[in-house]
Amino acid sequence: MPMGHTATAEAGSGGLTATEHRLANGLRVVLSEDHLTPVAAVCLWYDVGSRHEVKGRTGLAHLFEHLMFQGSKQVQGNGHFELVQGAGGSLNGTTSFERTNYFETMPTHQLELALWLEADRMGSLLAALDDESMENQRDVVKNERRQRYDNVPYGTAFEKLTALSYPEGHPYHHTPIGSMADLDAATLEDARAFFRTNYAPNNAVLSVVGDIDPEQTLVWVEKYFGSIPGHDGKPAPRDGSLPDIIGEQLREVVEEDVPARALMAAYRLPEDGTRACDAADLALTVLGGGESSRLYNRLVRRDRTAVAAGFGLLRLAGAPSLGWLDVKTSGDVEVPVIEAAVDEELARFAEEGPTDGEMERAQAQLEREWLDRLGTVAGRADELCRYAVLFGDPQLALTAVQRVLDVTAEEVREAARARLRPDNRAVLVYEPTTAEAAEAAEAADAADSADETDEEAAK
Amino acid sequence: MTELATMDFHPQPQAGRPKPWAFPAPQRGTLDNGLTVLRCHRPGQQVVAVEVILAAPLEAEPAGLDGIATIMARAFSEGTDKHSAEDFAAELERCGATLDAHADHPGVRLSLEVPVSRLAKALGLLADALRAPAFADSEVERLVRNRLDEIPHETANPARRAAKELSKELFPASARMSRPRQGTEETVQKIDSAAVRAFYDKHVRPATATAVVVGDLTGVDLDELLGDTLGSWTGSSAEPRPVPPVSADDTGRVIIVDRPGAVQTQLLIGRVGADRHDRVWPAQVLGTYCLGGTLTSRLDRVLREEKGYTYGVRAFGQVLRAAPDGTGVAMLAISGSVDTPNTGPALDDLWKVLRTLAAEGLTDTERDVAVQNLVGVAPLKFETAAAVASTLADQVEQYLPDDYQATLYQQLASTGTVEATAAAVSAFPMDRLVTVLVGDAAQIEEPVKALGIGEVSVVAAE
DSSP states (O other), X not given: OOOOOOOOOOTXXXXXXXXXXXXXXXXXXXXXXXXXXXXXXXXXXXXXXXXXXXTTOTTHHHHHHHHTTSOBTTBOTTHHHHHHHHTTOEEEEEEOSSOEEEEEEEEGGGHHHHHHHHHHHHHHGGGTOOHHHHHHHHHHHHHHHIIIIITSTTTTHHHHHHHHHSOTTOTTSSOTTOOHHHHXXXXXXXXXXXXXXXXXXXXXXXXXXXXXXXXXXXXXXXXXXXXSOOOOOOOOOOOOOOOSSOOSOXXXXXXXXXXSOEEEEEEEEOOTTSHHHHHHHHHHHHHHSSTTSHHIIIIIIISOOEEEEEEEEEOOSSSOEEEEEEEEEOTTOOHHHHHHHHHHHHHHHHHHXXXXXXXXXXXXXXXXXXXXXXXXXXXXXHHHHHHHHHHSOTTHHHHHHHHHHHOOHHHHHHHXXXXXXXXXXXXXXXXXXXXXXXXXXXXXXXXXOOOOOSOEEOO | OOOOOOSOOOOOOOOOOOOOOOOOOOEEEEOTTSOEEXXXXXXXXXXXXXXXXXXXXXXXXXXXXXTHHHHHXXXXXXXXXXXXXXXXXXXXXXXXXXEEEEEETTEEEEEEEEEGGGHHHHHHHHHHHHHSBOOOHHHHHHHHHHHHHHHHHHHHSHHHHHHHHHHHHHSOTTSGGGSOTTOOHHHHTTOOHHHHHHHHHHHOOGGGXXXXXXXXXXXXXXXXXXXXXXXXXXXXXXXOOOOOOOOOOOOOEEEEEEOTTOSEEEEEEEEEEOOTTSTTHHHHHHHHHHHHSSTTSHHHHHHTTTTOOEEEEEEEEEEEEOOTTSOOEEEEEEEEEEEGXXXXXXXXXXXXXXXXXXXXXXXHHHHHHHHHHHXXXXXXXXXXXXXXXXXXXXXXXXXXXXXXXXXXXXXXXXOOHHHHHHHHHHHSOTTSOEEEEEEOHHHHHHHHHTTTSSEEEEEEOO
């Protein structure tokens, strides 16, 4: 039965509150009421992602996510999709390094259906899982991999850079999409074992957000999920911690049929959930977030050596985060020209730190991104689950904006000084192959990197 | 199968009582300078969305300067009489705002999103951009070079490459619609600031523009705010520009864009058909959804969920250009990608799906589920201010009444299975579809020829 109850209204969250509950089987439940629109979001995070996969079975968490849409004891075939869409809802699932999530947004009066569906597959997926859906979804996922990574220019950059950034054997060395060989090797028994190990109520957080009656919602949650047995067999994930600094510059040159040269790099940054990570986020935003950033002004506006230049942040809680640099060159500009300019800008920033104007802009941008994410019931439900699963406290979702606004310019400078250095990055250089270059090139060193990418969706 | 779970099972719950929801009705007005304004208060939406529609369609681009509308759209955020390009970008970001601008067949659209607390400042910047864009030589030159650099990236992208080929095939070479929206190397390199300025002078003025403002406007004096900002934009009056008629050749045929070594084939199968002014539109929406709107529609039921040939194939109708007299057109198409070895079998199955649909029609259950989805998702789909603003702007751009979307839901609900079937079958007739395949010709040409879905030709990717 439900226990525990907190409610806070924090600055920056627009007066949003969330309450927390726990069923006897260990399922954590987070509820947040908002009656502006007659919709309700259901979000379920399972604490399992590609970091839990073992050698030879990369891509299993994501392939399994697809199998969750193939029916369960009381839901036939594609019934999960059919019933939700037929009720005027929308739904999907995604897999990342650290979690797998499933979500439905429903018109208010169909909320109970979404809870029933999620409970049915949490408790009884194996009653329906068979070879036919395994073989079919294996093919679908392989086509997903082809479509999103193998058949587009620079499509495998993410998995190459991830493999460079995290050493062989590290749980984040491979990305969620997995390798073709491992997708081929996965068996039905692997999938069954994966379910038994990871898909238990005590390894999940359920959030329900929107136009809900919390008491009624809890009654439904207890009714549908309450009898699913908990299970404690999940092994702890392999340790993802690494030294703060790589200590050398890792590098790979890829010669491929791409339209232009590119410089990509991943800097090792503090783990998500720390103030240092928020400081790094602001540093990346000042340097490469948007069209008034230092790198954009330097490379695209002034030097005119790049078509596009920017930084992104991949926040990770169980391993160092990654600061993601992506520059596509203009015309016949060579990569060393870009690299020298990037290094110069990063060094100058580490020296002088952000100006007041830059801090204001970076914080305003990150604040708006938070408003966007919390502005829909589905976005809010996802963030509540994220903070509950990764940091043990969903309330942190409602105070996240304030934490970003609290960071000082000196902390931002320090983050850049400590982390945004040439000896703390993995670099990926793309050199296009042309007819003549192909002859001259010694087969590049398109090293047999590893696998993956950020998020895979079932739909 | 093993392992019957030990949980308690309950019957599938019944739906509760639906709560009323309606697509919001905007309030329409005109500023003194002739600018039409649609506003819509959406409680709780702290990020306000503003859309501005300019009557500067692609067919108005001067001959040989395809892409100038795109360069102009981008140049709006590259400086004004008050700010340099860098300062303008910085000021926008200081508001936590984003400003996107793009040019398409009906005209140029600017989309601003900003937290309501900084709306006044951001609207001021938007007004400056429209009223007094700098169009500095060096900035336009940079945008032109940047645009030229983008083209090879688009050519290398299978989906973009397919879209370009389909337009070229469907429309006569003289029609603007046959050519890339953002221009080619040849046309873009001829664009300079004087030409951009001339295009702006000729086609951009408040009297032919509309602004849509949506969000939580509690405590915002929007009239005063608009008066101080977009109200200061001036310009002469102008007659509405006539919309040229569109013709298209949908003779069934296949064009393979050769991409040696491709592991998948990108499919784009299309033609043109009715737009929203046509009475058939609701039935066409319904029928198209049943054919390929989602993972459980007919195409994916076979191609994805039975055969595993693809990650997903979708059928859709997208308005290209509407006209006040209802003579506009929409692109009706099926798109997706399939693995190279299964290209022939996948197309064979796709045509079988079309054949079965024509022979047997949709079922009542399919129609019911589609209606329940299309109508039921409306409150979800329009939760954000940006979604509402974008749809209101589409309506304006397509010469539709402000209550069009609200009415569409009623029409969908009253469309029957027979009408939906007829609309789907006439939208996707088996012998009147132009098929573009971006893939490895050496591997797919023979199997595709064997299908007999039209004459097959092969063109180079670049």
